[in-house]
Amino acid sequence: MAKRDAQTGDKVTIKKYANRRLYNTSCSSYITLDDLAKMTREGTEFEVVDAKTGDDITHSILTQIIMDEEANGTQMLPVGFLRDLISMYGNSMQSMMPQYLEASMASFRENQAKIQEAFREGLGNNPIAKIHENNMAMMRAVGQAILPGSRSEDKAKGSSDSDEIAALRKQMEEMQKKLDEIGK
Template sequence: MAKSKAANESEPVVIKKYANRRLYNTETSSYITLDLLSQMTREGREFTVVDAKSGEDITHNVLTQIIMEEEQRGENMLPVNFLRQLISMYGDSMQSMVPQYLEASMDAFRKNQLQFQEAMQGAFGGGPLAEIAKRNMQMFEAATSAFKGAGGLMPGVPGMPGVATPAEAEKDDEIAVLKAQLAALNAKIDKLG
């Protein structure tokens, strides 16, 4: 059974598009939406969209439609200048080279993204840098707790209640900012992983 599943995953799913604009997934025998096709693309699932009547491959048109819908939702990834430059390339003598260039550029971007993710996982996942990062975090937390003092007491004067000086308040603000930045970096690292 695992063998047939692996064979199915290597074959692109055939999606039929009917005249009423409905999309039919031949693998699951169900109607689907462009959102589901978008999700399949994000998951790396290959599919081919064919016109149900003529059998013509219309995958390009459907993928372009998905991009347009994503852009309309406010998920703008394509800057206006890029779109203008792309439009100006239609009919240009270099038009035939643009698809290969864009594909190679996107492949390079993806490879760099994967290398960065692997480097971050290696740095924070269990390598020697992970221990250093862990110790630095522990020292940072210890320094933060030392600056705060205990139970509202004035830092640096054990048992002496008081109000923090402006310099101490400024340090607390700096520490809070550093903590927020560190949390944001950790969130980005988790997202990349």
């Protein structure tokens, strides 16, 4: 959630003066574009207005921050993407691009949050572990197809989990032998 001015609960207002200086009205101090970039990363909601005209110039200031970041070696926007973006100006689809880009970024953040949550929960619950489980299930199915009846006989005998693991290992060894023979 975006942070707002602690005193008023409103967006933080930044005034840009003709001498290019930026003034943060909430803390009564001059700031830099780097400070605005930090505020953005922290989720602080702000608007930048021209001190003389009162026009909202937030968009151009945020674009300037991106240009500075890209120029300083932390390039994130691929050339192809930039070319595609430029080609959309004047295109009939231009009016749809802002909503599309916002929806894409929201989806990216949501997926990023899901991945981070999976890692926080531990390796047992992450997507890689689930892929491993699926692979093991496939290997069991292949083992049953190659050696029919071996697992069903074990279950009929009421074998324990360790017996099942041993049987799976044996099946895997036999499958590897057969694959090695086929490969010769």
